[in-house]
Amino acid sequence: MRTYDCIIIGTGSAGNQAAYKFVEKGLRVAIIENFTPGGTCAQRGCDAKKILLTGSETKDAVERLLGYGLKGLISIDWRQLMERKNEYTRAIPEQTRARYDEIGIDYFHGEPRFLSKERIVVDDTELEAKHFLIATGLRPRELSIPGSERFLTSNEFLELRDVPRRLVCIGGGYISFEFAHLARIAGAEVTIVLRSRPLKQFEQELVEVLLEATQALGIKIVHSAEAVSYHGTTLQLSNDTTVETDVVLNATGRVASVDQLDLEKAGVEYEEKGIHVNEYLQSSTSNIFAAGDVALSGNPALTPFAGTEGSLAAHNMIEGPSRKLELLPVPSVVFTAPNVTQVGQTEAALKKADISYRGHLIDTSSWQTNVRIKDPFARAKVLIGDDDQILGAHFIGVHAAELANYFSFAMQHRIPSSALQQTSFAYPTPASDISSLLVD
Template identity: 85%
Template sequence: MRTYDCIVLGTGAAGNQAAYKFAEKGLRVAIIENFTPGGTCSQRGCDAKKILLTGSEAKDAVERLLGYGLKGLVSIDWRQLMERKNEYTRAIPEQTRNRYDDLGIDYYHGEPRFLSNKKLLVDEIELEAEQFLIATGLRPRELSVPGSERFLNSNEFLELRDVPRRLVCIGGGYISFEFAHLARIAGAEVTIVLRSTALKQFEQELVAVLLEATEALGIHIIHETEVVSYEDTTLALSNGTNVQADVVLNATGRVASIDSLDLNKAGVIFEDKGIRVNDYLQSSAPNIYAAGDVAVSGNPALTPFAGTEGRLAACNMLEGNTRTLELLPVPSIVFTAPNLAQVGQTEARLKESNVRYRGKLIDTSSWQTNVRIKDPFARAKVLIGEDDQILGAHFIGVHAAELANYFSFAMQHRIPSSALQKTSFAYPTPASDIASLLED
């Protein structure tokens, strides 16, 4: 039996931030990981994906500007791009372990499972602690159709040695659209299969523009269809048609990574989406907290929230429940070509809540900022409440992500739209368009 003050399950943003805080306070800390230390975002998610997107973003920019003073095509060397990604990700486990060693955090690798609310077993070693933080995140959802064992998940797609000749992406979320755009720009024939509404959490007027941009890129979209089976290279669909695919990406979502934890033995209440927590990120077992994507907290599954929740949970575990979770508006970005971005409420959600607001879809493709980079799909919608506060901001275009960041800053600090409209920015830049976006 090995005894600690606190044991953390998961080495992503939430788990690491909490473990660091415990160690800095002089506590005896252990951290457990069943994959490679460092978490999903840095190795199999945001960071790794964005490195691969560097190539597709550059190629897309060049191809848009052909005839605008540029000539000659750019091609993507997939293996070289993948190796560049690997150079970044392969260093992370060792860097993470070194940080644990420096802080005196004991690291265990294996599948932990609770024996009680104060004991667990990992790699046949029994560990005991007064407190636990569960930050095991999410894992790809599996499909159960004939041949689905050959489908790739997002982790496996990020390890592909060669770009597939014919790729089918199943699902209507971030991963499906981002990897579809990446592969298409790299030269693949790509099809997206949608069972229902695409990117349903986003402003649907802008999603419609993204679907238009997706098809203009040469990606075939099949709507309201499910996969029935996959045999050889034939993907059979519920609408009676077949699609030829050398690689099939299962991007139907992610589920809480809690199946093997034996949470019932610890008295922790959970559901399909993850572990139920209160405003202090405390589970139904008073000495066990949860943070990050695995916690059903009201926050979306985004890295900035995970790190914040990890620190907040650690504070409450150290000090007693003194700090509650504040649901700040943080942008969500779909890194397609062009980007789709939003922060705050959608128009549909405001209507459901009977909130009065103003705002409409604006075609900004003719504005100088977008004309100069030949961005024909640039659109914006800013929703403003009766109290002059910005309730939601939605963008599609090359500059969408950065515009969402500006509006997130204003919303988090409750800067009225009228004050933001009077703010001067460098011209001509995306920020200098903000005043025009806020006009009545």
């Protein structure tokens, strides 16, 4: 039996960052993966998706500016775009393995299962460790209705050889809206089916604007409905209507990827959404930690948090539980056309907590920054507390993501809104609008 100081399950941002910390300390570490090494974000998530979105973002920008000094349409070559994505993702597993070999991390491929809180088995190989880190992330939630075995998840969508002629996206989260916009701009007929209010974690006034932008793009939205069955090309909905479609994307959410781990044998408490952890990222079993999307840490399931949590978990395993998780305000972005972003708290959350604030929705579509790129849906809402600290910043528009980054920096470093308002930025740029967004 092989013995290690730490065994890590999962090769994404959280797992890798933790592994590197152990190696730096000269400790023995093994890492286990049941898919391709390198994690979801780089291969089947953020990075891969963003490469495809480069095409749709460019096409959308050109079409918005027709008659503004531009003429002539462009089209998306889906296969070429997909190959560009594949060039990037194809190299990741080999690069990841080479890095492990270079620095002395033992790699195992297979389905790991806990035998006890100190032992694990990968296929037929038993391993033992002082500590374990579970960093397996999330997987798409399955639907159990007739025909659902033909539904695609985000994984399969990112491998489509051709853009669908007709596409239905089921769900009201990031993936549903992002892939709906991508496919529509690429030429598909697209319908989004919503069971309830979409993008619940975002500022709802901005979500309403996104729904307007979505419909203006030519995407049909069906509210208050669920998929009941899928036969041939007919998707039956719960509101007694049908939609004819060639491809159905199941984007109804993600659940913790822990089913095969036999966590009960290690005494680890978990639920569908993830593993329960304390402020040190310890699970209910003190020598087993969890980090990244699979950990119910209070952080959103975002890549920047995964890497940070992996490093923190490694520190607390090596040095003992001594460093607590700090929940920092990091932007969340829906990469639609236009983007929707948020950092910090929503107005609804502040009202529920009875926290005093100022700020309201501002229509910035007529501002020079947005007029010149014909961005009719640009809006902003910045919420400021009585102590002059920024409590939340919310944007929709072409420049939304970059604006959110500026406010994230200010919030993380507790820069008062008055100081940010007095800061001079290059003009005319999106940042030069910040002072106007902070006017009482």
